[in-house]
Structure formats: structure tokens, C-alpha cells
Amino acid sequence: MDHKRLTLFAGHYGSGKTNIALNWACWLRAQGLPITVADLDIVNPYFRTKDAEGMLAEQGIDLIVSAFANSNVDAPAMPKEVYGLVDGRDSYGVLDIGGDDRGALALGRYVPSIIAEDDYEMLFVANAARPLTRTVDDALEVFYEIQNACRLPFTGIVNNTNLGPETTAGTVLASVPYAEGLARATGLPIKMTTVEKRLVTELDGRVENLFGLSILELYYMEKRGV
Amino acid sequence: MTEKVLMKGNEAIAEAAILAGCRHYFGYPITPQTEVAAYMAKKMPKIGGTFLQAESEIAAINMVYGVASTGKPAMTSSSSPGISLKCEGISYLAGADLPALIVNVQRGGPGLGGIQPSQSDYFLATRGPGHGDFHVLVFAPASVQEMADLTGKALHLAWKYRMPAMLLADGTMGQMMEPVALPEPHEAFGTDNPWATTGTLMAREHNIVNSLELAPEVLEQKNLARFERYAQAEAEECLWEEYLMDDAEICIVSYGITARISRNAIVQARKEGIRVGMIRPITLWPFPNEPLKAAADKVDSFLVVELNMGQMKEDVELAIRCRKPVDFCGRVGGMIPTPDEVLDHIHALAEGRR
Structure with a gap:
């Protein structure tokens, strides 16, 4: 699969952005x-990339994350190192954007630099089994809300239709017309x-x-015994 | 498209409330329940409902009072510190015999505490959240599916008994995602409410919905009548689930997220030959006193597992009249016990018995 220097994953909250971003980074x-x-992500209080900190370190992947992620503080602060990644251009970057237009707003400040470099892929992650993006029209609403909020045009679609552990091949095949739409x-x-x-x-x-996801612990919560 | 949907607990609450006929939501954002409000903000305008972000939690609960007075289903949601603010309004709802749904996706406390999950509002919920003699129905879901199912049930039982109902979840339940089969839309309810301000259908002088009563004799009678309804709710609406209790020698009592962790610990303990089961209260008020009393005749000990310092432990001891020892396993401040921590307690109880 071809790739650019920066890959950004945005979409409706709960669409699977974080999980896909981690898998893409490992790949x-x-x-x-x-x-x-x-x-x-400035909107999600739990289940952050920080949960995967150890796994990323083992593979030699750097992680930039707010000092407040997974803490008891709800401070939507962005680490200064993000500028280093976007402007520095030394490393390939995988950017996990917060859900919906509210989450995408935080991306706006980096957009002029991303567009100037023009070596990015901005992907819209969609899950047809999520209640507010079940139809193409509903998903499009979220798509344009995000694009308007961050002012970075999408370049591709990621079809992540799934029902968590209850996903079957049939779930995915049934979503093909949705993704094509x-x-x-x-x-x-796509x-x-x-x-x-x-x-x-x-x-x-x-x-x-087809892109296989091998890291799923974030949304299964098995490691918490829940 | 697929029959089931993949939902966060908070979204399941919002969608289930809409399907149950609720068209009025008032709230104020607070982590970890903000998705309830976010979902309502997206959905309500599309279906002719009302979403309003109030200026505070206090304003929101009083808006719920206003809508409930007109005989229409209304709800609000918040997390622990916000629920403290709503307590005055909940007491007024109880005093005016009004139905309403209050969702509490608990976080660590006291005070501002933190944003990570907790069950430390057990006392607040089950003792009547506010001043005066009253109860609210309290539901403790343990899956995203149950969050959807109990939301509708809570709304309808609130109507049946004309009392506020509280859905008591925690941050983990609110944020976690699971597949859900959404309930069928319920036909509109709240159209025939003779007690509402609109209840006389303009045929005679309007009703006044108020919690103020100047005559002490009348106020006493109102309290007594209210407690007759509470007695009926206690007799008819208690919900619980038993898991591997037939031959159990140790009985875990746990609700919500900790019941899931306990279940994993029980599976492990059973593999080791330890006979342990669980009684999971689904309603915390009314509390399942009867099954616990019956269990006390059979088991050697109880183990209460909660995300607090042992609040439900008191209710278990009361239910069984302290006839058997009740041990406690809990974490606080946003921490969650692992199944192994629960298993350690099971081991200790099992060894103590030998």
C-alpha cells in the first residue's frame, strides 16, 4: 500500500481511528x-494511544501525547512536539485526530504547514455499524463537518465497518455498497x-x-478484565 | 445494513431514551458523560425534540421539572459533581411527585475528584439524592446492552410510580463500546396524566404542581401516600441476576462494571474448584434483600466488590442481618480492580473456611 510522509486519521468518534492509527504505524x-x-485527540477522556505506549516503545515508534492523557485531569492541551513532527519533516508521522468536528478543530493550527509540504494522506474513517453514521448521507454530514472544522481536505476513505467481537465476514461484505457510496x-x-x-x-x-488489524486491545478492554 | 449497532454506553442511553419516547433533554457537559449530550444535540433537532445545554446543572434539572409538570417525559444526565448540584431539584421532583430520568455516569470523588470511573455515589443514589424523605428508582447496568434496556425501563417505571429514576453507571460503562440490539420504539406515553398542569384538558381549573404544602397534616398524608407507592415499587420492581449460585459457598455481590470483573474472577476460581457465585443487583433501590437473605442460609461468606470504600457492603449486611461475614474488595479514585485482585479475596475467604 502506498503512503505519504504524514497519514492523518479523522472521523466520527468511536469509528476506530486510534486503533487503525496504531496498526498503520506498526505496519x-x-x-x-x-x-x-x-x-x-482533545475530546476523548479514556482509551487513548497512551494505552499502547509500551507496545509502541518496543517497536521503536515515538509517541507524542498530552501529558494529561489517561490522567484525572481533563485538559485539552496539545504538546509542542507536534510542531516538530509537522514542520521538522525528519520522521514519518501518523496523526490520530479527535472525533467529529470538535476533535478536528485542534488540527487546524497545523494545516497550513501540512498543505505547504503536500505530502500527506487525510483519511476519513467510517463504520456503518455506528448509529450516527449508518447511512452514506449521515456519514457525509460528519465528513463535511470535520473538513470544515480543520480546513484540511480528505484524500481517502477507510471503511472500518465492524461490530467489535461480533464482526463476521458478512458484516464487512454488507458494508461494501456503503463504502462505495x-x-x-x-x-x-477507498x-x-x-x-x-x-x-x-x-x-x-x-x-x-484489505488491511488487517492485529492490535485490538484498546477497544476490547480485555486487559482491564472488563 | 447490520441489525446491531456498535455503541458507546453513553450513546446507548441517549438513543434508548429517544426510542422510549423521551423528547426533552437538558444537560450541561461534564466528563465522562458528555456523549449523552452530544448525541442528543445531534439527534433531537432532527426528530422534533428539544436539546438544550443549560447554563448549569441546577438549571437543567429545573427544566426537567418544568417539562415533567406538563406530563411529558424529560431527562438530564451528568457525572458525580454535577449530580450533587442536581440534588435540590431531584428533591423537588420527588416532593411534587414528578417522574424524570436522571443519568449519573460516575467519576471519582469527593469534590471535583477526577474523570476516571467510580461507583462512589452509591449512598447518594440509594438514600434519596437530596433533602427530605424520599427514594428514587436506581438502575445499575453492567453492559452497553443493559444501558439501553434499563434506560427505557427507568423512564417508564418513573411514570408508573410518579417518582424520579436514576440510571447509575460509571465512566467505563459510559465510554466502552459494545454491539447493541436497540429496543423497539415505544409508542408515545405521558398523554393521559391527570396530575399534570395540562391534565384537566382545560375542562376545569388547572392543576398546580408544587412541592410546597402549608398544612402539616396534609404534608404528612402526602408523605405517607408516597411511601405506599414506594412499598409497591419495592414489592414489584426489584431486579437482580444470579450467577452460579446453586452450589456456591462464597457469594460475591457486585453491580455494574465491577460485576463484570467479578465474573471473570469467578470463572477462574471455579477452575480451581472454589465454589463461588454472584448475586448482581440490577436495581440498587429497590435493593434485592430477599435473594440475599435466602443466600445467607446457604453460603459461608459474602464478598462485596465495588469502586468505593464499601458503601453497598452496609446494605448487604442489613439484608442478611449480619448472619454471615461480609468481606470487601474495592478500589477508589478512578482505579479499577483486576480480576486477580478479586481472586485474591476469594482465595482468602476459601482458605479461611478450611
């Missing part, structure tokens, strides 16, 4: 590239169809740009 790292993950309406390509690793063999060759 890029496996190609031997220097990778930095930047957590730009989104692509048609926006004029953008960059990836993301599925859990366990479904990759079954879906191989049946959906566009």
Missing part, C-alpha cells in the same frame, strides 16, 4: 521507516477496508485494499 515501522505517532459521493478512493486479522483470509480478494 509502516515494519518497512523500516522512522515513525512518530501523534495523539491529537461514500467514495462516489466524495470522489475519493484507501483501506480494515478488518480484524482473524477475518483476513476469508475476505482476501473480496473487498478493496
Whole structure:
């Protein structure tokens, strides 16, 4: 799969951005590239990239995250190091943007520099099983709200339709017309169809740009015993 | 598209309330329940409902009082510090015999505390959140599915008994995502409410909905009548779930998120041959006194697991009249026990018995 220096994942909250960003970062790292993950989420109090801090360190991936993430403080502050990643251009960057237009607002300050460099992919993550993005029209509403809030045009669609542990190949296949509808309406390509690793063999060759997700601990919460 | 949807607990509450017929939501943002308000803000204008971000939690609960007075279902949601602010309004709702749904997605306290999950508002919820003699119905969901199911139930039982109901969740339940089968939309309710300001249908002088009563004799009678309704709710509406209790020698009592952790600990303990089961209260008021009393005849000990310093432990001891020892396992401040921590307590109880 081709890639740019910066990959940004934005979308409706709970669409799977953080999880996909972590998997994408690991995949890029496996190609031997220097990778930095930047957590730009100012809206989500729990389940942050910080949960994966140890795993990222093991793979030699740098993480930029607010000092307040996963703490008892709700301070929507952005670390200064994000400028280093966006302007410095030394490392490949994977940017995890907060949910909806409110989350995307925080991206705005970096956009002039990102557009000037013009080596980015801005991906819209959509899950047709999420109640507020079930139809193409509903998803488009969120798509344009985000784009207007951060002023960075999307360049591709990520179809992440899933029901968590209850996802089957059928869930993914049934979402193909939805993803194609989104692509048609926006004029953008389907960059990836993301599925859990366990479904990759079954879906191989049946959906566009299949990308297997091996890191799922964030949303299963199994490590917390819940 | 798919039958089920993938939802955060907070979203499930909001959607279920809409499906149950609620068209009036008033709130004020606070982590970790803000998604309830965010969802309502998106959805209510599209279906002809009202979403209003009030200037404070106090204003929001009094707006709920206003809508409830007209016989229409209304709700508000907040997290622990915000619920403290709403307590005056909840007492007024109880005093005026008005139904309403109050959602509390608990966080660590006291005071401003923190934004991580907690169950330390157990006392506040179950003892009547506010001044005066009263109760609210309290529901403690343990899955996103149950958050959806109990939201509708809470709204309707609030109507049946003309009393406020509280959905008592915690930050983890509010934020976690699970597949949900949404309930069927409920037909409109609240159209025939003779007690409402609109209840006389303009046929005679309007009703006045008020919690003030100048004559002490009358106020006493109102309190007594209210407690007759409470007695009926206690007799008919108590909900709980039993898990592996048939041969249990140790009985865990836990609700909400800690019941899920306890369940994992029980599975492990059973593999080791320890006979442990669980009684999970689904309503915290009314409290499942009867099944606990019955369990006290069979088990050697109880273990209460909560995200607080042992608040429900007192209710368990009361329910079983202190006939068996009641141990406690809890974490506070936003910390959550692991299944292994619960298992350690189970081991200690099992060894003590031998």
C-alpha cells in the first residue's frame, strides 16, 4: 500500500481511528521507516494511544501525547512536539485526530504547514455499524463537518465497518455498497477496508485494499478484565 | 445494513431514551458523560425534540421539572459533581411527585475528584439524592446492552410510580463500546396524566404542581401516600441476576462494571474448584434483600466488590442481618480492580473456611 510522509486519521468518534492509527504505524515501522505517532485527540477522556505506549516503545515508534492523557485531569492541551513532527519533516508521522468536528478543530493550527509540504494522506474513517453514521448521507454530514472544522481536505476513505467481537465476514461484505457510496459521493478512493486479522483470509480478494488489524486491545478492554 | 449497532454506553442511553419516547433533554457537559449530550444535540433537532445545554446543572434539572409538570417525559444526565448540584431539584421532583430520568455516569470523588470511573455515589443514589424523605428508582447496568434496556425501563417505571429514576453507571460503562440490539420504539406515553398542569384538558381549573404544602397534616398524608407507592415499587420492581449460585459457598455481590470483573474472577476460581457465585443487583433501590437473605442460609461468606470504600457492603449486611461475614474488595479514585485482585479475596475467604 502506498503512503505519504504524514497519514492523518479523522472521523466520527468511536469509528476506530486510534486503533487503525496504531496498526498503520506498526505496519509502516515494519518497512523500516522512522515513525512518530501523534495523539491529537482533545475530546476523548479514556482509551487513548497512551494505552499502547509500551507496545509502541518496543517497536521503536515515538509517541507524542498530552501529558494529561489517561490522567484525572481533563485538559485539552496539545504538546509542542507536534510542531516538530509537522514542520521538522525528519520522521514519518501518523496523526490520530479527535472525533467529529470538535476533535478536528485542534488540527487546524497545523494545516497550513501540512498543505505547504503536500505530502500527506487525510483519511476519513467510517463504520456503518455506528448509529450516527449508518447511512452514506449521515456519514457525509460528519465528513463535511470535520473538513470544515480543520480546513484540511480528505484524500481517502477507510471503511472500518465492524461490530467489535461480533464482526463476521458478512458484516464487512454488507458494508461494501456503503463504502462505495461514500467514495462516489466524495470522489475519493477507498484507501483501506480494515478488518480484524482473524477475518483476513476469508475476505482476501473480496473487498478493496484489505488491511488487517492485529492490535485490538484498546477497544476490547480485555486487559482491564472488563 | 447490520441489525446491531456498535455503541458507546453513553450513546446507548441517549438513543434508548429517544426510542422510549423521551423528547426533552437538558444537560450541561461534564466528563465522562458528555456523549449523552452530544448525541442528543445531534439527534433531537432532527426528530422534533428539544436539546438544550443549560447554563448549569441546577438549571437543567429545573427544566426537567418544568417539562415533567406538563406530563411529558424529560431527562438530564451528568457525572458525580454535577449530580450533587442536581440534588435540590431531584428533591423537588420527588416532593411534587414528578417522574424524570436522571443519568449519573460516575467519576471519582469527593469534590471535583477526577474523570476516571467510580461507583462512589452509591449512598447518594440509594438514600434519596437530596433533602427530605424520599427514594428514587436506581438502575445499575453492567453492559452497553443493559444501558439501553434499563434506560427505557427507568423512564417508564418513573411514570408508573410518579417518582424520579436514576440510571447509575460509571465512566467505563459510559465510554466502552459494545454491539447493541436497540429496543423497539415505544409508542408515545405521558398523554393521559391527570396530575399534570395540562391534565384537566382545560375542562376545569388547572392543576398546580408544587412541592410546597402549608398544612402539616396534609404534608404528612402526602408523605405517607408516597411511601405506599414506594412499598409497591419495592414489592414489584426489584431486579437482580444470579450467577452460579446453586452450589456456591462464597457469594460475591457486585453491580455494574465491577460485576463484570467479578465474573471473570469467578470463572477462574471455579477452575480451581472454589465454589463461588454472584448475586448482581440490577436495581440498587429497590435493593434485592430477599435473594440475599435466602443466600445467607446457604453460603459461608459474602464478598462485596465495588469502586468505593464499601458503601453497598452496609446494605448487604442489613439484608442478611449480619448472619454471615461480609468481606470487601474495592478500589477508589478512578482505579479499577483486576480480576486477580478479586481472586485474591476469594482465595482468602476459601482458605479461611478450611
